[in-house]
Amino acid sequence: MSPLDFLTDLLNPDLAFLPKALAVAVMSSIVCGIVGCFVVLRGMAFIGDAVAHAVFPGLAVAFVVSGNLVLGGTIAGVLTAVLVAIFSQNRRLKEDSVIGVFFVGSFALGIVIISQAPGYAGSLQQFLFGSITGIPDSDLWVVAGTSLLVLATLFALHKELVTVSLDRESARAMGVPVFRIDLVLYVLVTLAVVISVQTIGNVLVLALLITPAATARLLTDRLGMMMLLSPLIGASAALVGLYISWSWVLPTGGTVVLVLTVAFLLAWFLSPRGLLARVHRSRRRRGEPGAGQATLRTAVEGAS
Secondary structure, eight states, rough: HHHHHHHHTTTTTTTTHHHHHHHHHHHHHHHHHHHHHHOOOOOOOOHHHHHHHTTTHHHHHHHHHHHHHHHHHHHHHHHHHHHHEEEEETTOOHHHHHHHHHHHHHHHHHHHHHHHHSSSSHHHHHHHHHOTTOOOOOOOOOOOHHHHHHHHHHTHHHHHHHHHHHHHOOOHHOOOOOHHHHHHHHHHHHHHHHHHHHHOTTTTTTHHHHHHHHHHHHHHHHHHHHHHHHHHHHHHHHHHHHHHOOOOOHHHHHHHHHHHHHHHHHHHHSSTTTHHHHHHHHHTTTSSTTHHHHHHHHHHHHHO
16 A cells, blocks of 8 residues: 555545544654653653553453543552552562552453453453554543643653653752652653553553653753654654554554564664664774773763
């Protein structure tokens, strides 16, 4: 299928679900791309994966009672995040242990709940791997409103989020309420995950949160540019992934993730800080005066 044919299908009234799927995919990619920058900077990939599990029981309950999926997932994710924050105050347990207990338990609870719904197997597959055909008009507006809320919160608390992400102890010494900022970030991650689940699925949503930001991190050292590149990469991958999946009848979520993975690999090898550039610089420095010191300095800078 040519891009022109794809555009024709997007404008076809009989395929109204297709532009809705594209809109949700692009909006969720933009939100995940920006939120993901803070997740990557703080080394919170495990948190992102855990939140994706935590929202599942709320999604399941909302599905069973025919309620709003975004609201159900948000309540479950926020409740679990608060419980983790409270139980993590016990210094005998590390935070990652508490996260493992609560978030995996939440996912198991979601499976038990959704098993009570008619068509259990199909419903579970839809939640785990996404579905471009099951997005109602109401969810489109909910996703748009939630995206604006997340972006507005990020803008309002940008300084505090950056300060805590770069140095928690310095932020605490400066009087920044680190605990509350952590809770806000957990809530934002939860919202970003929830609005992405319908398109890309619960299992693969972590890629939408992490991979664009990680790719952008390979391309720039500036946080502002990273927060610009990351949503751009995510939205582009959503568009290309949807086009490929529609053309070749492939799963949308998996295709979008594969496109993101290819983009990451290209950045890893071809970016100015990528593998090929490092090899080229290393070869140029061989035999030059002070090459050993330059190589050591480069290694130290790369490790930092």
